[in-house]
Amino acid sequence: MQYSLGPILYFWPKHQVEEFYQQAMQSSAEILYLGETVCSKRRELKTKDWLSLACELAGKGKQIVLSTMALLEAPSEVKTLKTYCDNGDILIEANDVGAIQFLHENNKPFVAGAAINCYSQHSLQRLLKLGMQRWVMPVELSRDWLQKILCGCEELGIRNQFEVEVLSYGYLPLAYSARCFTARSENRPKDQCDLCCIRYPNGRQTRSQEGQELFVLNGIQTQSGQCYNLVNDLPGMQGLVDVARLSPLSVDTLNWLERFRANERGENPQRVERDCNGYWHNIAGMSLAT
Amino acid sequence: MELLCPAGSMPALKKAVAEGADAVYIGLKDDTNARHFAGLNFAGDKLLKAADYLHQHGKKLHIAINTFAHPDGWRRWQYAVDTAVDNGADTLILADLAVLDYASNKYPELDVHLSVQASATNTAAIQFYQQHFNVSRVVLPRVLSIHQVKQLARQTSVELEVFAYGSLCIMAEGRCYLSSYMTGESPNTAGACSPASFVRCQETAQGLESRLNDVLIDRYQPHENAGYPTLCKGRFDVEGTVYHALEEPTSLNTLELLPELMQCGISAVKIEGRQRSPAYVEQVTRIWRQAIDACARDSSNFSSQPAWNQGLEAVSEGRQTSLGAYHRKWQ
Known part of the structure; x- marks a missing residue:
């Protein structure tokens, strides 16, 4: 199993981002994803900063991937996307088909991110033709669903043409909206958001009126209310999953990476009673199968 | 500008035609469409009758096959495309890359619209679907401001369709998993x-x-x-x-944007609600027909009539309406 650190989904100050990647370079992760995927107003690191950070980290033993925005609306956002897709050598994670369009035009390979709707071997086959080399499964899919897709890929003769990555730790991106829910939670309109996301380094927890954790507000993104954690499901990933992704919450996520590695064959199970893993088990995502 | 109305049943479809819809969209009776509810949708004889009825009245039939094919259900999605074509659909509304690929290869002459479930919100994504699957129209997700809709209309050659009225989905459609997070x-x-x-x-x-x-x-x-x-x-x-941390119970109503939508060349306005009653379809279609006709006659003096808005509010979620993301302040 290889491990990746996903892009930071929250809005952190620049120095914190840089510190995180310095530590991440010392970690055992094989793949690092960088870049802003949620909101174009988050510019602690600007386009050129992300590109130069990516270049700086590349060639030092880890695969560096630039991850792109999931919801693109304004022409300026499309222009930024094109700048990333036109870069020389850094691999791109496409989180919108707009990125696939640019990368295909440039004849560049890509990672199809979890926000690309791909639910069957036939869609995968289409993405392969366009240049996909790694597929990050949509977060709502299960082990059963993955197994069926990969059986289908065997039949189509494409099983060995791409890697499979599964988001295995962190709060799941579940929805994208025009509305900024963090700004709304502070009673601010989006256009005067005061970049308030920076005050919530892990988003804002939203509970039911009975205190049940339901969602995390992260700007225009709505995340799972509980941390998704497949650490104890790693043995069942053998033969199906090539890369397990951990979504960074803080530097502590690097400790989780080691816990994952230590439990690959089930030898060091972890206590996860506050987390969820339902999607992997083909039940409601918020559930925890033990 | 085309008025495109929903129908979950034959009575609803007839009401839409009677009240002036230019086209009606329906789904098949299985999970190949995003309103897979008991007692709704069309199959067999009813499908053929729906197509005949619309064509006899000079109206168009759009069939939505807008969910994503399951790994062990590919034949069901292929069959849905074949069934829709064989029964006289004028247009298919598709979202899945594989289904788009199948339909555009097998039926190169078929008119294909990109479903809102494909979540194409920008010029690059629209180009992708135009170039690879020859879609003639894109249904825009309910996440764009009116300013952004106008920008897209200027920058793309494809026809654009927007949601005009109905239940307000506040997330980019096709990219919301909140429901499976809670229910599976x-x-x-x-x-x-x-x-x-x-x-x-x-x-x-x-x-x-x-x-x-x-x-x-x-x-x-x-x-x-x-x-x-x-x-x-x-x-x-x-x-x-x-x-209401995400949104209040409310419906989308864009009547007052009609002159702007018409002026920027939007090809069709879509009424949401295949799951709603024939009475809903009748009421909403009638009001929108009147509004579109009034706006087409004299868009500079067009104003949304209080009676229209009251009529729409009466069938709205929470009995209130909103401009949703079209209005920047909503965001």
Whole structure:
């Protein structure tokens, strides 16, 4: 199993981002994803900063991937996307088909991110033709669903043409909206958001009126209310999953990476009673199968 | 500008035609469409009758096959495309890359519209679907401001269709998994959001409680209108403040934007609600027909009539309407 650190989904100050990647370079992760995927107003690191950070980290033993925005609306956002897709050598994670369009035009390979709707071997086959080399499964899919897709890929003769990555730790991106829910939670309109996301380094927890954790507000993104954690499901990933992704919450996520590695064959199970893993088990995502 | 109306049944379809729809969109009776509800949709004889009825009246039939094919169900999606074509659909509304690929290869002459479930919100994404699958029209997700809709209309050669009225989906369609997070079933995987089989309403000492898969979505006091527990429209607690953290129960109504939509060349306005009653389809189609005709006659003096808005509010979620994301302040 290889491990990746996903892009930071929250809005952190620049120095914190840089510190995180310095530590991440010392970690055992094989793949690092960088870049802003949620909101174009988050510019602690600007386009050129992300590109130069990516270049700086590349060639030092880890695969560096630039991850792109999931919801693109304004022409300026499309222009930024094109700048990333036109870069020389850094691999791109496409989180919108707009990125696939640019990368295909440039004849560049890509990672199809979890926000690309791909639910069957036939869609995968289409993405392969366009240049996909790694597929990050949509977060709502299960082990059963993955197994069926990969059986289908065997039949189509494409099983060995791409890697499979599964988001295995962190709060799941579940929805994208025009509305900024963090700004709304502070009673601010989006256009005067005061970049308030920076005050919530892990988003804002939203509970039911009975205190049940339901969602995390992260700007225009709505995340799972509980941390998704497949650490104890790693043995069942053998033969199906090539890369397990951990979504960074803080530097502590690097400790989780080691816990994952230590439990690959089930030898060091972890206590996860506050987390969820339902999607992997083909039940409601918020559930925890033990 | 085409008025495109929903129908979940033959009576609804006939009402749409009677009140002036230019085209009607329907789904087949299985999980290949995003309104896969019991007692809804068309199959067999009824499908053929629907197509005949529309064509006899000079109207068009659009069939939505807009969920994502399952790994062990590919034949069902292929069959849906074949069935729709064989029964005389004028247009297919598709979202899945594989289904788009199948339809555009097997039926190169077929008119294909990109479903809102494909979530194409920008010029690059629109180009992708035009170039690879020859889609003639894109249905825009309800996440764009009117300014952004106009920009897209200027920058693309494809026809654009927008949602005009109906239930307000506040997330980029096709990219919302909140429903499966709570219930295991989502629009993409099961063709339904906040499925009715998970809904429970109960009178308690604290008020009427509505739940989805046992999660408390909202609690109503006696003077409040209780609504369907759509999970993004409940009242939740954000660090001590209880409010509609995502959105209130409300419907989208863009009547007042009609002159702008017409002026920027939007090809069609879509009414949401294949799951709604024939009476809803009748009421909404009638009002929108009147509004479009009035606007086409004299767009500079067009104003949205109070009677129209009252008529629409009467059939709206929470009896209130919103401009949604079209209006920048909503965002």
